[in-house]
Amino acid sequence: MFSTHYKLERKSIGLALGIMLVASIGGLVEIAPLFTIDDTVEAAPDMRTYTPLELAGRNIYIREGCYACHSQMIRTLQDDVERYGPYSLAVESKYDHPMQWGSKRTGPDLARIGGKYSDAWQVAHLINPRDVVPESVMPAYGWLARNRLRTDDLGKHLAAQRTVGVPYTDAQIANAEADALAQANPDGDGVSGLTERYGEATHVRAFDGNKPVVTEMDALVAYLQILGKLTDAAHKPAPATAEAPAK
Template sequence: MPELMHRKLERSATGFMLAIIAAASVGGIVEIAPLFTIDDTVETVSDMRLYTPLELAGRDIYVREGCYACHSQMIRTLRDEVERYGPYSLAVESKYDHPMLWGSKRTGPDLARIGGKYSDFWHVAHLNNPRDVVPESNMPSYRWLGTNPLKLADLPLALRAQRAVGVPYTDEMIENAARDAYGQAVPDSEQSSGVTERYGEATQVSAFDGVTTNVTEMDALVAYLQVLGQLTRAAYENTAAPEQMPDPDN
């Protein structure tokens, strides 16, 4: 009987079209319905800060180089994940990520809590030749990032594009984007003080690649890696401090 009904449905263009619409509607409802409760899903925290222009540029480089294809940025609520990587990820931590980089592929470890775990020097060495610090690593090297100058003039446009999708960058932040990126990577410069004024005292100002004569793509990528899991401390409430978390490479 079901076979006869199926044959009859296949021979009816109208009936088959309606069946497709019905099936697609069910899938659409499952995908769309949770969006109506999005305000209840995303936590509200008082210490959430924006990416600085340098960190945002580093995120763009991270996406450009395909790092997300091997590293996820979402710690699930499973016990083994929390014990290995740290507190599970909260929705608010991706509030200003466009696009989000949660992922599920883990050729390399999850990076959601990598910020502050290693020194800038470690990250530079790791990106130049991963096997210098993780002998068993199969990650490619990214030496050229240390010689590629960062295009500072493009940063105001990048912040303006982020504001268009809801990230609350101010006119002052956009106007000073290039100066703030330079100041964050050159601690002794006159521009460095403006970074913490606009983005908060918790902002890391450092010669990320070890050189203060110019700002490179290495500066930007290391700055981004160092802020992962640090935009808000909400996930660490009532949990162990990040320095007590197990090494993700073990």
């Protein structure tokens, strides 16, 4: 075997062709499954998009490097399912660009963190994690409650997401800033428009407890509270399979 390899090394063209052949096999293994993507991704008719405020929170989550310590993919292992809930489905990341599956778990998986804790708990945890989890090694993010959220460019963020397949409408893009402000202000005039565009189940409240100002804390908590709730697909029973005919 080695003698053949040594002979191949002496012939640059043959070596180059060999490298191309091996690389093409690896590429084929990665690319071929994409041709069956419609058959492998589950159907989720109830799937909804992130609201502008939730999308802004997701951007902050990525900006602060939260994905480095938290995964968002529950494996099919029994221990994972017992701890975190139903294992993750591909369709649940349908509108995540980029996806946040991750592989490192310094902290717990967050795929189904939405609604597990109150907004007040999330805010306290982000301001000083050790106030609610004494053994936590997570850094504090208290400044998020002081940083006013930038909203004037949210329409551009939604438009960018639409270019990669997220079905935001023209109306959602045009009203992105107003919808973000309305979601964190339940007493405002824009709530009806927000729920009309994103559904009656949209979370509308002052996520950080401070109504007059929409902060980065509002956005991040809004994002955390929707994780695992964009669709109920993972909680629905698997379709029954037809029984084999008796012999």
